[in-house]
Amino acid sequence: MIDLVLVLLIVTNIELLGSSRLNACIGLCARQGFLLGGVALSVARLEPGLIAVALTALIIKGATIPWLLRRAMRESRVAREVEPLIGYTFSLAFGFLALAVSLALAGRIPLPTPAPSPLLVPVAFATLATGLFLVVARHKALTQALGYLVFENGIFAFGLAALPEAPLAIEMGVLLDALVAVLVMGITIFHINRTFDSISTERLTALRD
Amino acid sequence: MLTALWIVPLVAGFLALKLGRRFLLLSAGVHALLTTAALATRPAASGWIQLDALGGLFLALSSLLFLAASFHAQGYLRREVQGARPDLLEGDLFSNAPEGLFCACLLWFLASMSLVCLSHQMTLLWIAVEATTLASAPLIYFHRHHRSLEATWKYLLICSVGLGLALLGNLFLVVAGSELDSPLQLEMLRQGAAAFDPVWLKLSFVLLVVGYGTKMGLAPLHTWLPDTHSEAPSLVSALLSGSLLNCAFLAILRGFQVVSAAGLSLQAQQMLLFFGLASLLVSAVFIAITRDFKRMLAYSSVEHMGILTLGLGLGPAGWFAMLLHAVSHSLVKGGMFMLAGNVMEGFHTRRIGEVHGMLRRMPLTGILWMAGFLALTGSPPFSPFVSEFLLFQAALTHDHPWLAASLVAALAAIFLGMSRSVLGMAQGAGSPREAEPLDALAAPALLLGLSLLLGLALPGPLGAFLHEAAATL
Numbered sequence: 001m002i003d004l005v006l007v008l009l010i011v012t013n014i015e016l017l018g019s020s021r022l023n024a025c026i027g028l029c030a031r032q033g034f035l036l037g038g039v040a041l042s043v044a045r046l047e048p049g050l051i052a053v054a055l056t057a058l059i060i061k062g063a064t065i066p067w068l069l070r071r072a073m074r075e076s077r078v079a080r081e082v083e084p085l086i087g088y089t090f091s092l093a094f095g096f097l098a099l100a101v102s103l104a105l106a107g108r109i110p111l112p113t114p115a116p117s118p119l120l121v122p123v124a125f126a127t128l129a130t131g132l133f134l135v136v137a138r139h140k141a142l143t144q145a146l147g148y149l150v151f152e153n154g155i156f157a158f159g160l161a162a163l164p165e166a167p168l169a170i171e172m173g174v175l176l177d178a179l180v181a182v183l184v185m186g187i188t189i190f191h192i193n194r195t196f197d198s199i200s201t202e203r204l205t206a207l208r209d
Numbered sequence: 210m211l212t213a214l215w216i217v218p219l220v221a222g223f224l225a226l227k228l229g230r231r232f233l234l235l236s237a238g239v240h241a242l243l244t245t246a247a248l249a250t251r252p253a254a255s256g257w258i259q260l261d262a263l264g265g266l267f268l269a270l271s272s273l274l275f276l277a278a279s280f281h282a283q284g285y286l287r288r289e290v291q292g293a294r295p296d297l298l299e300g301d302l303f304s305n306a307p308e309g310l311f312c313a314c315l316l317w318f319l320a321s322m323s324l325v326c327l328s329h330q331m332t333l334l335w336i337a338v339e340a341t342t343l344a345s346a347p348l349i350y351f352h353r354h355h356r357s358l359e360a361t362w363k364y365l366l367i368c369s370v371g372l373g374l375a376l377l378g379n380l381f382l383v384v385a386g387s388e389l390d391s392p393l394q395l396e397m398l399r400q401g402a403a404a405f406d407p408v409w410l411k412l413s414f415v416l417l418v419v420g421y422g423t424k425m426g427l428a429p430l431h432t433w434l435p436d437t438h439s440e441a442p443s444l445v446s447a448l449l450s451g452s453l454l455n456c457a458f459l460a461i462l463r464g465f466q467v468v469s470a471a472g473l474s475l476q477a478q479q480m481l482l483f484f485g486l487a488s489l490l491v492s493a494v495f496i497a498i499t500r501d502f503k504r505m506l507a508y509s510s511v512e513h514m515g516i517l518t519l520g521l522g523l524g525p526a527g528w529f530a531m532l533l534h535a536v537s538h539s540l541v542k543g544g545m546f547m548l549a550g551n552v553m554e555g556f557h558t559r560r561i562g563e564v565h566g567m568l569r570r571m572p573l574t575g576i577l578w579m580a581g582f583l584a585l586t587g588s589p590p591f592s593p594f595v596s597e598f599l600l601f602q603a604a605l606t607h608d609h610p611w612l613a614a615s616l617v618a619a620l621a622a623i624f625l626g627m628s629r630s631v632l633g634m635a636q637g638a639g640s641p642r643e644a645e646p647l648d649a650l651a652a653p654a655l656l657l658g659l660s661l662l663l664g665l666a667l668p669g670p671l672g673a674f675l676h677e678a679a680a681t682l
Contacts (some may be wrong), residue, residue, distance in 0.1 A: 028255065031429070041540075057677055064536065065587070109408055109409070109412075111384055112384065112387045112406055112409075113387055118377055128377070130408075132370070135370060141362060144366055145366075147375070148369055148370060150490060151370060151373055152373060155373055155377050157650075158377065158380055159380050161378045162381075162383050162384045163380065163383045163384075163392065173332065173333075173336045174332070174336070174376065177336055177339050177340075180343055181339070181365075181369055184343050184346055184365065185365055185366075185369075188346070188350075188358070188361055188362055188365060191350070191353075191358055192362060195354075195355045195358055201362070203355075204358075204359040204362060205361070206355065206356050206359055206433075207356060207360060207436040207439070208293055209365075209435070209495055209498060209499050209504065
């Protein structure tokens with residue numbers, strides 16, 4: 001069951017890299033949040049605290065944050081294209097490469113206590129890499145924020161593998177933190193749009209030496 | 210008592226939304242008193258919130274600098290023109306964010322920095338550092354124009370990604386010490402460190418240095434720093450440079466405490482030496498070529514963060530000097546950024562080439578500016594000279610004497626690069642003398658004066674306190 005969800009996560013990563021429509025990207029991000037919430041639930045083993053964390057993650061990552069991003073997109077009435085700095089073909093190639101490297105890397109440095117599924121750590125690393133790639137390789141501020149979210153999702157996935165019994169307060173703090181970060185980024189995106197009439201960071205080039 | 214140190218500014222922030230700048234100064238004063246009381250009594254505590262000498266040092270610095278900045282803010286906010294006005298560099302119209310919001314964010318910024326200094330739990334520390342980013346982003350966007358917006362976006366995105374890597378470093382630390390019951394509590398980590406899995410521990414430290422190093426402005430991860438520090442209002446730049454970079458450094462020091470308890474400090478030091486030298490090199494180049502005096506000060510912060518990292522990398526011989534240098538840099542750079550704001554108000558520009566004859570037109574500012582330049586470049590009799598000299602001695606006794614040589618070469622290059630710009634600004638024919646607002650000079654004069662006093666004679670208790678803090682590493 002958990003392996004099926006993890007495979008779906010991999011598919012989501014690849015789709016994110018190849019998707020050209022902003023709306024679809026936000027949808028994919030929401031799906032990733034739901035899937036991660038599902039992984040968290042299956043790891044929770046019926047402990048009420050862990051289930052609470054998993055449900056919070058599911059709501060924040062799967063619903064609240066995508067809703068915030070959709071709102072930012074609507075408010076700023078941006079064009080619906082992603083505007084990649086690096087083309088889709090190369091992005092997809094990067095996705096597969098990242099997956100291969102993650103699989104090799106996770107095999108090389110094993111966790112002291114085995115993760116709930118052998119796929120979890122490689123998927124976490126691949127998601128991290130996908131997020132970082134999106135931050136670097138996309139023009140729009142909104143897409144960069146999206147990349148940051150995917151990156152955070154990767155960290156969350158690794159957290160599930162590494163610390164299934166982590167104190168609740170910490171997990172909650174980290175989740176809320178991601179929420180506030182996206183909120184602040186969303187407000188900034190709104191200002192960027194109002195000032196430049198565009199949310200492409202191509203326009204953010206006045207500061208240099 | 211310790212909890213009050215971050216709860217008070219947090220609550221005060223909400224009140225400041227309505228009450229404005231006077232209340233800001235009052236809250237800063239209360240925080241300074243609380244800090245003094247906490248440092249005098251050193252309340253015993255265990256668990257997540259504690260006050261040790263290392264955290265206490267950075268807490269005292271932040272509180273002092275914040276008090277000075279709040280005083281500086283009174284005159285600054287009073288003189289700020291209300292409503293839309295043309296921008297200095299490009300002439301587009303812009304207006305300010307509301308004053309209440311500015312004061313509130315300043316206080317929230319103080320609350321998050323205090324929490325960084327008090328945290329003895331790695332995830333709480335991480336949350337606090339991330340909170341500093343979020344609280345300070347609106348401060349950078351106080352002047353609402355497109356350049357400050359660009360700076361804010363870069364700051365948010367680059368620092369958030371950097372801190373994400375630090376969070377991953379925390380998780381790696383959990384994996385390394387998976388036998389502990391209460392993971393990531395600093396004292397527990399240090400006790401158990403010897404039994405940690407060395408591979409995961411090393412990877413964790415690499416991620417912590419890269420992650421928090423992004424926030425600290427270590428080259429080559431410093432790209433956001435000059436933009437942010439040059440576009441923020443000057444008193445915010447003073448806090449960012451003098452307090453926030455220190456807080457990020459404290460986070461690295463916490464990671465180092467764990468690594469050194471595991472007996473892996475030598476490998477950690479090599480990486481720190483690399484980042485330190487890279488920062489010195491990059492800043493030496495950019496200080497010489499930049500044409501904007503606030504960016505010059507920002508690159509000088511990269512330089513000093515490099516010196517701190519180098520000091521940590523030098524091993525126990527350099528640690529006292531490193532902490533003394535952190536104190537010196539905060540005092541001097543805080544004062545210099547405030548002065549840079551005064552120069553901008555007087556000359557209506559940020560370009561080095563457009564400022565001449567400061568000593569004639571604004572003699573008091575000019576004298577302080579020259580003194581601050583001497584202090585920043587490590588000239589006697591200011592305190593950075595003492596700390597840099599001690600670090601040079603530590604580098605000489607290190608296994609690689611070329612470290613000392615490269616340190617001196619970089620410092621000399623930076624002195625030359627800065628002196629060309631600063632002397633050009635201070636000397637030359639200038640228009641007749643103008644009135645200088647005295648309240649705008651008080652805070653920088655106080656901070657530079659403290660640096661001078663520390664350079665002339667280091668008070669015994671402070672020296673003992675620094676030694677105590679260095680011994681915890």
